[in-house]
Amino acid sequence: MNRAAATGSLALTLASALTLTACGGSGGAGVAADAKQTLTVWAMGTEGEKLGDVAKEYEKTHSNITVKVTPIGWDVAHQKLVAAAAAGKLPDVVQMGGTYLGEFADMGVLEPVDTKTFKEGDFFPAAWQQGSYDGKTYGVPWYVDTRVLFYRTDLADKAGIKKAPATMAELQSAARAYQEKAGAKWGLSVQPRGLDTVQSFYPFLFSAGGAIVDDDGKAVVNSPSAVKALENYGSFFKKGLSDKGVQPGYDVTKDFNTGSVAMFFGGPWFTGLLDDNYPDLKGKWAIAPVPADQASVSMAGGSSLAVSADSDHKAAAKEFVSYLTDAKGQAEWFERTKDLPANKAAWESGDLAGDPALQIWRKQMDTARSTPSQPKLTEITSKVDAAIESVTQGKSTAKAALDKAQSEIEGLVQ
Template sequence: MTRTAKSVSIAATVVTALSLTSCGGSGGDQAAADAKQTLTVWAMGEEATRLQTLAKEFTGEHPNITVKVTPVGWDVVHQKLVSGAAAGTLPDMAQMGSTMMGEFIELDTLEPVDDKAFKKDDFFPATWDGNVVDGKAYGVPWYADARALYYRTDLAEKAGFDKAPATWKDLRDLAAAYKNKGGAEWGLDLQPGSTGAWQGWVPFLYATGGELLGEDGKPALDSPETVRALAEFGHYFDAGLAKKNFVPGHDVLKDFAADRVPMFQSGPWMVQNIAEQQPQLDGKWKVAPLPADKSSTSWVGGSSLVTFKDSEHKAAAQEFTTFLTTAKTQAKWYEISKTLPANKAAWDEPALKAGGESLAVFRKSLDTAKEIPPMATWNEFSVQIEDALEKVARGADPAATAKKLQQSTEGLVG
């Protein structure tokens, strides 16, 4: 995609601050990789705690480099990064969520990835492409997540189905059968609007062959594919198969276990959550690829490792990034965190090969997943999608809604 012409208002403020503080410069004198030094890293929540284990292993191999990992909550990391960029107090490296990349690329705070040290072909395409603007990558994929369909097999059998839905028609039929024959209150969990609702709809869009942005970098949300995706999303609410009201903090696993909502989309972490929180469901559920229209296509999330332009320890940062993204370390990270490796070779490691049927589904999803384009205005862009989804869930015409969605997003990207 092309670099966006407009940034969010907070980004504009930071750009001004950067020009005043000379942030985003060369980073001063660079320490050699073998020099004695401290590498500062920001990581998020529990992942920061787990990363300490790998940092100690890295330090054992590189005794001259002390790795200082600082935990930052996901709820405050954006503001801390923006403030750090403005004040010139960013760390050497950070974990950065996939939908945050565009903003910080736009702010010119990230060091471009050395394409001699890191190869695109080593990673799942969408994990790499989500970090690329104007042909340059600004982050190295660390871990990934994709979406799949969780469904209750016992209730499906009760409703007369003995296999997972493979197509949109199959999904409609199973959702209706769950409600009409299987005793469920609803057929499918879909968030009708509010923050995060885009996550459940984008797979519908990608399944049609649609895109969020066209090849020209401009919104492509008035396309026939968008209309079809909105209509399919709206069907579940029109048919009474999904709840029209959304309660923040809703725990889908409780509804899943209580037979109220027997299907939902989610990521790989739910496999362990179901096993730990709802053990009585053992043998009564499975994970399947997202049902297909033209294709079965998830969006890819996760985190990448970025180095900031002001760092004076870029060589050490590259060493640590290399260590964290090797196949063996990625497999070890999976064992520690249960997050999916972004390095394709890691899936040949024993820990991943022994992962079972559910893990194989997510591996397949990563092969076909597509990135969320790295745009500086993603937060505003996604809000417009969520507003459109809320309207469609309440009965608005998909074609008219798509037209308005296109108009409301055109001013957000160049």
């Protein structure tokens, strides 16, 4: 999923899905790519706000095309997409968050990707997987998101920490040292509860070799590896190394700036937030890969671009999506937004190739994982959110919590 939590009504989703037909296309060749036409595009959050400028640049070299970009807030995106799909009024091109795509592909409202134009090998494997459902690809990776470890280097010196923690055991030792020797209130900040707590848990889960749903679509959230990961995650709260009282919407950068929090897992946008809001902190923090359990594996998030199955402008839509997702387009998009490119070739020049910190993100994406697309993925992950909360709040063991989640998720997977 993306940086902002996406919500929607499950009842509306299910009801709408029942009314939809697996249309698979508009029934004709549609409008030719070189004909005069208007493309409608929906994009979410910051991307929606900035895509309009890119669209204007595109129009300069495609005089026959008018691109109408509608920014949509992530808080209402799911609801709007469901309503538009039910009415047969999806835009020609739509941004799809990782948890959405399986649901809308299952409805039959997305056009399969032309894999002769868009090649799987050009993109990070986890990004391509997010755009795929039931053996077909419906979304072209646009940008990727993963988590790495942010840590205070100046406080590490005080704590006697010589290097970034490379293992989960070292992560816990470092958290304790930051508290006992460097005055941090919390050694590590990870989310204890609330919507999308699972995103904070993924680095622990995937690094331990666990998963929520395996590649065959089977629920495996109570596997020994997953239980081990949640026991480790919960131990930070049980030992007082992490704050179990953190509320949804908490801004970790404020406490990271003061030194109250010494480490946290975060996405690439945190770099800009820290540089812009706390310039005096520059040189006092760094990033490192996710500490390894079996391996160093973080979550893969981000978004894909999909074309409506009912669009009369599929040819032009495909050209616009290609413009946004080729190496050049994604490198330019990074300069505008700092969104990490999903196209691997975009990383071969400029700052993306030469900046050592950016290469940490690049390396992390090579092993990053995502949960396979499922029509009810948002509901599935909510069951894991509840399991995590029961452990961090001391109400359940990891095994009991994940056994309960497993029984609930088994009826949701397809």
